Amino acid sequence: MLDLRFVTENIDYVRDALSKRNGKYPIEEIAALNEERRSLIRETERLKAKKNASSDEIAALKRREADASALIAEMKLAGEEIKELDAKLNAIESKLGELLYSVPNLPAPNVPAGKDDRYNVEIRRSLTPRVFGFEPKPHWDIGEGLNVLDWPRAAKISGARFTVYKGAGARLERAVCNLMLDTHTQNGYTEIFPPFMVNRDSMLGTGQLPKFEEDMFRVEGANYFLIPTAEVPVTNLHRNEILGETELPIKYCAYTACFRAEAGSAGRDTRGLIRQHQFNKVELVKFARPDDSFGELETLTNDAERILRILEIPYRVVLLCTGDTGFSSCMTYDIEVWMPSYNRYVEISSCSNFGDFQARRANIKFRAANGKTAYVHTLNGSGLAIGRTTAAILENFQNADGGVTIPDALRKYTGFSIIK
């Protein structure tokens, strides 16, 4: 959520910044409503001050056993007026909140302007994609050929967009997860293992609700949502808290399963591990001081990339343009892994600085040395999507005979060096 005061006092700047995103946002309406809100507050507060004074007077009169009935009658009327004005004010404030919740974060000034992913800017590449001496197979064929991924049975027990991992496949997925968690915890991230279901306030805090409810799985009969990413529970750990400045930056990593309805993506990536209703991910989350957050984004991105360097899988890093940057983010790097079957790089991590956008929604502050409080900046990035990493391993390390060689760094976790 943007700062209401900032929006109304810098309306031209805000309008301009938002024009680089796709969509239209009700900035003028917000400013107008805010004016109404302020004049109502002035009016009710004047009445309330009077009411408070009169209440004291009534109490004093009663103590002296004097007659207070005239004042009481007067205050009865004032009370009704206050109630009316408060109801009006509530209506305006909830409308204002609704509108503010619908406005995305302002892109950082150095984010390239552009409508869609064609305007994203490649920042760097690592390793060169392997040249195969045979026709490389997609990971779903490799997985089925090796009897380690089973989609027909996943469809039977659950439905489309689910996967069963079996034997060496299950072990590989778990090995990738452990490698990631070990790497990040050795690198200063504190491991968190949170609930996979959260309440509505948490979903509001990180910005999944109210705008993207149809993309989420809700638990029927309970006020719980299945988390779409560990970002939600982990960022909300500190919801409604004031952190000490010396604690910052706080760095967490977390493995969770992630659940996405994938509404609107029918027909895309229907085969394989790329787009699932349930997938595994290790997430990195940071709480940073405002003046450090862009530096922290650089190190967070680098920390996520480290996994692919360890696994020796080719990837590139892309700076998303304004139109492709997520709703809550002011700046995002995507890490894209090389997938031979797609013959292109495919997103495997998205590393974002949210500025104070989530912190304002979730009310996460820190107390500076001078005693004042301010919103922290929140950041997160996949470190990495586990299923997509497994897919990338199967594809990039496949052999002509249909087997897969396990990357060196992973062998101590798998306990085997090849799947045949």
Added chain:
RNA sequence: GGAGAAGUACCCAAGAGGUCGAAGGGGCUCCCCUGCUAAGGGAGUAGGAGGUGAUGAAUCUCGCCCGGGUUCAAAUCCCGGCUUCUCCGCCA
């Protein structure tokens, strides 16, 4: 799932409709005293959100878990919710 109890500031806690703009402890900060330490004495210690104002001073409004309600007036009475604890049931 059933029954009961409870939620007040950093912690403990008083508080039963107007004197609560929240007692009292503990802790913390500062000062005094003593050669040092301990002990003792004194002072300070609700943060937060929002209005007017210049992002100052000042001032007002809202804050006793959250949301409603009753009343001229609510920490206090009523209703709903959440959380915690105890007992029972169930269960990994």
